[in-house]
Amino acid sequence: MASIRELHTQLVKKERSAVEITQEALDRIQALEPKLHSFLTVTAQRALEQASAVDAKIAAGEEIGILAGIPIGIKDNMCTKGIRTTCASRILENFVPPYESTVTQKLANAGGVMVGKTNLDEFAMGSSTENSAYQVTANPWDISRIPGGSSGGSAAAVAAEECVVSLGSDTGGSIRQPASFCGVVGMKPTYGLVSRYGLVAYASSLDQIGPFGRSVEDTAILLNVIAGYDPQDSTSLKVEIPDYAASLTPDLKVGKKLKIGVIKETFGEGLDPEVEAAVKSAITQLETLGAEIHYISCPRFRYGVPSYYIIAPSEASANLARYDGVKYGLRSPDADNVLSMYTSTRAIGFGTEVKRRIMIGTYALSAGYYDAYYLKAQKVRTLIKEDFETAFQQVDILVCPTAPTTAFQVGEKITDPLSMYLNDLMTIPVNLAGLPGISVPCGFDSKGLPIGLQLIGKVLREDLLLQVAYSYEESTNWHLQKAKIA
Ligand code: GLN
Numbered sequence: 001m002a003s004i005r006e007l008h009t010q011l012v013k014k015e016r017s018a019v020e021i022t023q024e025a026l027d028r029i030q031a032l033e034p035k036l037h038s039f040l041t042v043t044a045q046r047a048l049e050q051a052s053a054v055d056a057k058i059a060a061g062e063e064i065g066i067l068a069g070i071p072i073g074i075k076d077n078m079c080t081k082g083i084r085t086t087c088a089s090r091i092l093e094n095f096v097p098p099y100e101s102t103v104t105q106k107l108a109n110a111g112g113v114m115v116g117k118t119n120l121d122e123f124a125m126g127s128s129t130e131n132s133a134y135q136v137t138a139n140p141w142d143i144s145r146i147p148g149g150s151s152g153g154s155a156a157a158v159a160a161e162e163c164v165v166s167l168g169s170d171t172g173g174s175i176r177q178p179a180s181f182c183g184v185v186g187m188k189p190t191y192g193l194v195s196r197y198g199l200v201a202y203a204s205s206l207d208q209i210g211p212f213g214r215s216v217e218d219t220a221i222l223l224n225v226i227a228g229y230d231p232q233d234s235t236s237l238k239v240e241i242p243d244y245a246a247s248l249t250p251d252l253k254v255g256k257k258l259k260i261g262v263i264k265e266t267f268g269e270g271l272d273p274e275v276e277a278a279v280k281s282a283i284t285q286l287e288t289l290g291a292e293i294h295y296i297s298c299p300r301f302r303y304g305v306p307s308y309y310i311i312a313p314s315e316a317s318a319n320l321a322r323y324d325g326v327k328y329g330l331r332s333p334d335a336d337n338v339l340s341m342y343t344s345t346r347a348i349g350f351g352t353e354v355k356r357r358i359m360i361g362t363y364a365l366s367a368g369y370y371d372a373y374y375l376k377a378q379k380v381r382t383l384i385k386e387d388f389e390t391a392f393q394q395v396d397i398l399v400c401p402t403a404p405t406t407a408f409q410v411g412e413k414i415t416d417p418l419s420m421y422l423n424d425l426m427t428i429p430v431n432l433a434g435l436p437g438i439s440v441p442c443g444f445d446s447k448g449l450p451i452g453l454q455l456i457g458k459v460l461r462e463d464l465l466l467q468v469a470y471s472y473e474e475s476t477n478w479h480l481q482k483a484k485i486a
Contacts, residue, residue, distance in 0.1 A: 001021075001024065001025065001028075001071070001161045001163075001164050002164075003164070003214070003215060003217065003218055004066060004067065004070055004164060004165065004213075004217070004218045004221050004222075005066070005217065005221075007021055007069065007070060007164065008064075008066050008068075008069075008070075011054070011058060011064065011068070011069050012058070012064070014058065017051075017055045017058075018051035018052070018054040018055045018058075018068070018069030018113065019048060019051045019052055019055055021051070021069055021070075021071065021113075022047050022048055022050075022051040022069070022071055022113050022115065023048070024071075025047075025071035025113075025115050025162060025163050025164075026042070026044050026047065026048075026115060028160070028161060028162050029042055029115065029116065029162045029163075032160050032162060032485060033162075035138060035143055035485065036137065036138050036140065036143070036156055036157075036160055036162070036485060037119060037135040037136060037137045037138060037153075038073070038118055038119055038137045038147075038152070038153040038154075038156040038157040038160065038162060039073070039115075039116040039117065039118055039119065039153060039157065039162070040076045040086055040088065040116075040117050040118065040119050040132075040134055040135070040153070041076065041083065041084055041086075041116050041117040042115065042116040043083060043114055043115060043116050043117070044115070044116075046083070046114065047071070047113050047114060047115045047116075050108070050111070050112075050113045050114070051069055051113050053111070054068045054069040054111050054113070055069075057111070064111055065110045065111055065225075066110075066221055066245075067107065067110040067111060067112045067221065067222070067225050068110065068111025068112070069111060069113060070111075070112055070113060070164050070165065071113050071115045071163040071164050072107060072112045072113060072114055072115065072163055072164065072165055072166060072167070072222075073114075073115060073116060073117075073118045073153070073154050073157040073158070073162065073163040073165075073166035073167070074104055074107075074114055074116070074117055074118065074154075074166065074167050075117070075118050075120055075124075075151050075153065075154045075166070075167055075168045075169055076088060076117035076118055076119065076120060076153070077120060077123070077124055077169060077199060077200040077202075078101040078103060078104055078167065078169075078198055078199050078200075078209070079097035079099060079100060079101045079104075079198040079199075079200070080097060080100060080101070080104050080114070080117065081097055081098065081099055081100040082096060082097075083096065083097075083117065084096055084117070085097050085117065085200070086117075086133075086134070087120070087122060087123050087124070087200050088119060088120045088121065088122045088123075088131070088132035088133055088134055089122045089123055089133055089329075089349065089350065089351070089354070090133045090330060090348065090349050090350070090351070091323045091328070091329050091330045091345070091346075091349030091350055092200075092323075092328065092329040092330070093133075093329065093330060094329060094330070095328055095329040097198070099198065100198060101195075101197060101198020101199060102195035102197040102198055102230045102232060102233070103167060103194060103195060103198070103199075103209050103226045104167075104198070105198075106225055106226055106228075107167075107225060107226070110225045112225070115162070115163050116163075118151070118153030118154040118156075118157055118166060119132050119134065119135060119137045119152060119153030120132060120149065120150045120151055120152065120153055120154075120174075121149045121150035121152070121174075121353070122350070122351045122353065122354050123200065123202050123316070123320065123354055124150040124151075124169055124171055124174055124202045124207075125150065125202065125316070125353050125354055125357055126149045126150050126353055126420065127148060127149045127150070127173070127174075127177060127413075127420050127421075127423045127424055128146035128147075128148065128149045128152065128408070128410075128413065128414065128420065129146060129147055129148070129149040129150065129151075129152025129153060129178075130146060130149070130410065130411075130414050131149070131150075131351060131352075131353045131354075133351055136410055137152045137153050137156050138156065138410075138485075139156065139181060139182060139407045139449075140156050140159040140160040140182060140483035140484065140485040140486060141159070141182070141183060141407070141448060141449055141450060141483045141484055141485075142407065142447070142448070142449060142484065143485065144409055144410060145181075145407040145408060145409055145410060145449070146181070146407055146408060146409070146410055146412075147159075147178055147181055147182050147407065148177045148178030148179075148180065148181035148182065148403070148407060149174060149177070149178055150168075150169075150171075150174040150178075151166075151168025151169060151170070151174045151175050151178050151186075151212070152178050152182075154166035154167060154168040154175075154178070154212050155168065155175075155178035155179055155181070155182040155184055155186065155212055156178075156182055158182070158184045158212045158213065158214060159182040159183055159184050159214070159483045159486065160483055160485050160486050161214075161482075161486045164213075164214075164218065165211060165212060165213045165214075165218050165219070165221075165222045166211070166212045167209055167210070167211060167212070167222075167226070168186065168209070168210060168211075168212055169199055169202075169207055169208065169209050169210070170186075170188035170207075170208055170209075170210055170427075170431065171202050171203050171206045171207050171208075171312060171431060172206065172308050172312060172424045172427060172428040172431050173188075173402075173403075173423075173424040173426075173427025173428060173430075173431070175187065175188050175210045175212065175439075176188055176402050176403075176427050176430075176437055176438070176439040176452065176454060177402060177403045177423065177424060177427055177439070177452075179212060179402070179439040179452060180401075180402035180403050180439045180441075180450065180451065180452025180454075181403065181406065181407040181449075181450065181452075182407075182450065182483070183441045183444075183450030183452075183478070183479075183481065183483060184212055184213065184214055184441070184479075185212065185213050185214070185215060185216050185218070185219045185438065185439065185440050185441070185469070185473075185479070186210065186211070186212045186219070186438070186439050187210045187211055187219055187223060187436070187437070187438040187439075187462070187465075187466075188208055188210045188427075188430065188431070188436065188437045188438075189208055189209075189210050189223065189227065189436050189462055190208075190237070190434060190435060190436045190459050190460050190462065191205075191206075191208055191235070191431075191434035191435075192235050192236055192237035192434070193208075193227050193228075193237055193239070193436070193460065193462065194208060194209045194210065194223075194226050194227050194228075195209075195226075195228075195229075195230030195232065195233040195236050196208070196209065196233050196235065196236075197230055197232040197233045197236075201315075201319040202312070202315070202316055202319065203311065203312040203313075203314075203315035203316055203319070204235075204315055204319065205311070205315060206308075206311070206312060206315070206431040206432070208431070209226065210223070211223050211226065214479060215473065215479055216248065216438075216440065216466055216469045216470040216473050216479075217245055217248060217470065219438075219466070220244040220245040220248060220466045220470075221244075221245045223244055223462065223466075224241065224243060224244050224245055227241045227462075228241050237460075239460060242463050244462060244463055244466050247463065247467065248466065248467060248470045249467070249470075249471075250470070250471055250474040250475070251289075251290075251471060252286075252289040252290045252291060252467075252468065252471040253290075257290065257291070257292050258290065258291045258292065258396055258397070258468065259291070259292045259294060259394070259395040259396050259397075260283070260286055260291045260292065260293055260294065260395060260396070260397055260398070260399055260468075261294050261295070261296035261391050261394060261395035261397070261398045261399070262283055262293060262294070262295050262296065262398075262399055262400065263296055263297075263298050263301065263391075263398055263399070263400040264295050264296065264297050264298075265297065265298055265299065265301045265302060266301070266400035266401060266425075266426050267400075270404050270422065270425070271401065271404045272404060272405045272406065272445070274406070274445040274446060274451070275401050275403070275404065275405060275406065275445070275451050276401070277443075278442050278443030278444075278445075278451040278453075279399075279400070279401045279442060279451070279453055281442075281443070282399075282442040282443070282453045282472065282476075283399060285472060285475060285476065286399070286468070286472060288475075289471055289472070289475060291468075294394060294395050296391045296394060296395060296398065297391075298384075298387040298388065298391055298398075298429070299387060300380065300383045300384050300386075300387045301384065301387060301429050302425075303380045303383070303384065304384055304425065304428040304429040304432055305421055305422060305424065305425055305428055306377075306380075307376075307377040307378075307380040307381055307384070307432065308377075308424070308428045308431070308432060309360070309421060310360075310364050310373050310374060310376075310377035311374070311377050311378065311381065311432075312357070312361075313357040313358070313360040313361035313364065314360075314361040314364050314365050314374050314377075315361070316354075316357050316358065316361050317357070317358045317359075317360075317361030317362045317365065318361070318365070320350075320354070320358055323345070323346065323349060323350075324341075324342045324345065324346070325341050325342060325345030325346075325349075326341075329349070330345055330348070330349045331345055332344035332345040332347075332348055332349075353417070356417065364377075381432045381433075384429050384432050384433055385432065385433040385434075387429075388429070388433045388435060388456075392458050396457075396458075396461075396464065397455055397456060397457050397458075397461075397464060397465060397468055398455070398456040398457075399453060399454065399455050399456070400426050400454050400456070401426055401451075401452070401453070401454060402426060402427065402439040402452035402453065402454040403423055403424075403426065403427070403452065404422070404423065404425060404426065405423070406445045406447070406449035406450065406451060407449050407450075426454060427454065430454075430456055434459065435456055435457060435458070435459060436456070436457045436459070436460070436461065436462050436465055437454055437455065437456045437457070437465075438454070438455050438457075438465050438466070438469050439452035439453065439454050440452065440453050440455070440469045440472060440473055440478075440479070441453075441473075441476075441478035441479050441481075442472075442476070442478060443478060444478075444481070448484075450478075450481075453472070455468055455469055
């Protein structure tokens with residue numbers, strides 16, 4: 001599938017119709033899904049209707065927006081009115097939301113065509129998409145491997161060209177890590193830039209919706225449409241949204257000489273040597289483009305994973321208390337009183353990882369343990385934020401690998417939660433500090449699996465991050481390689 005800009009030109013010049021473009025995406029979905037399993041629900045009819053509406057506008061001589069007629073995948077934890085939204089959980093198997101999330105509403109208003117709802121780890125808890133109650137999504141570069149997670153379906157669908165762009169959510173790395181594993185671009189915006197209204201809550205102080213694309217420009221265009229203040233989300237930021245896509249230029253001129261900080265601590269133990277080599281040559285490339293490279297220390301970075309795995313489960317245990325068989329989705333049939341209805345519904349409705357997190361979170365929040373665990377983790381969170389603040393006094397952006405490895409085999413880590421959690425070592429601190437981060441393709445390992453470079457920016461400097469990512473991308477060919485399955 002072509003880029004957003006190319007498709008837009010074809011539409012405006014009437015070389016192709018939106019229905020034809022949508023049909024191309026739907027055909028690819030039909031051909032690839034038996035192997036890929038990236039969609040939980042395909043909304044073919046609605047997609048063709050949305051596409052026809054765009055065609056009607058073009059026929060009537062009306063102007064169309066840049067996203068009009070573009071096939072988009074939506075992670076199945078964003079509410080879509082009248083369309084099943086499962087969070088890849090049994091407990092929401094038949095949940096049809098009575099309302100639309102702000103982001104999907106914005107996409108629809110812009111003429112975007114939703115082709116379906118993509119697979120994820122149940123309630124976005126995981127790093128491999130294997131925690132889905134329904135199916136395991138394959139990595140488009142090697143179908144014996146996982147696509148990363150939790151937004152694995154959205155990343156795989158874009159890499160396999162089942163859609164042009166997609167939305168994911170990122171609580172501790174769930175956009176950037178699968179982007180890295182699938183060889184696409186994925187961005188986690190500043191906390192509060194994109195409305196969370198209608199995003200099923202996992203850990204509310206960390207969750208953020210963001211875009212996937214096969215190029216930085218496609219990613220920037222999608223971000224432009226979804227960003228902005230929403231009175232329905234109390235954490236939404238009231239800020240001007242710049243035109244991220246319009247200002248992209250291939251050269252790295254960003255006013256003054258760009259200072260890039262390499263986070264020293266991310267090059268330690270556990271980092272795959274091939275990932276290290278690719279990221280280091282990307283840093284050299286940025287230097288060639290004119291950036292000044294500094295080596296920066298973030299000493300508390302390594303406490304990210306332990307503090308995250310107190311804070312996120314604590315918030316999750318509170319957020320998931322609402323699934324009790326009364327208000328939403330599944331209700332256990334074999335219960336003779338209210339209490340057993342609650343407990344048996346949750347026993348059959350939630351998967352193992354979700355239960356593990358609810359138990360950890362409930363424990364950490366309980367009287368007597370709150371100070372020792374939850375409060376302590378919150379203090380560590382502040383220290384991590386301070387590390388970033390100190391670093392950003394010296395440099396404009398930070399870089400490091402997105403993940404310590406490339407995509408692993410299906411089943412490789414699923415029985416070892418700790419090694420699964422450690423995969424998010426380099427992405428989690430960014431969520432704890434509420435900063436924007438982006439992963440861009442920066443090479444392949446000897447097995448032909450994609451490697452991602454993570455760029456981290458100051459609060460609300462998505463514009464700079466995208467610009468640097470774009471300059472880098474334009475000076476390389478990584479993003480032009482096609483996944484095997486595509
Ligand atoms: N893998 C991390 C977790 O399991 C992050 C998930 C996410 O960002 N949604 O919590």
